[in-house]
Amino acid sequence: MARELTREEKRKIRALVVKWCANYNKEYGCLPLECECYMFGKCWTGAYCRYFREAVLPLDPALEAALLTEGPPPVFKPCPICGGAVPVDGRMAYCSEVCARIALRRQKREYMRKKRR
Incomplete structure (x- = not known):
């Protein structure tokens, strides 16, 4: 419809x-x-x-x-890296593999920064 x-x-x-x-x-x-x-x-x-x-x-x-x-439009949340659309249902946290790799690098960088102190 x-x-x-x-x-x-x-x-x-x-x-x-x-x-x-x-x-x-x-x-x-x-x-x-x-x-x-x-x-x-x-x-x-x-x-x-x-x-x-x-x-x-x-x-x-x-x-x-x-x-x-069909039906009402699906709900999306913004990607924390680029602001693109990420479906709310499911396990996706980022809109693409590129954003996931960027987030992983940031996490590793922050971990190493804390470990050096």
Whole structure:
């Protein structure tokens, strides 16, 4: 069942299209359609531009989960390292392996600092 998009979701969709969509041009809009981008007028979940769904939406995993799952949007917490989205359910503490490695290095550095005293 479709639900209405929130203002924040609409803002994120617009930002993703402007920054990452290969079909979008500021002067002409959507190049294949030669009109304004379909995703700019989107008010409900449901049908999305195929290129947006397959190539652009995976760049924001939190928005992807919110748009492609049924029911209320899932809850995310911020990553302590970069501020990215981390699902609340499950054991993940960081948004990616890169952030996990950075956190591990910080923990080791702090441990060695305390051990030297």
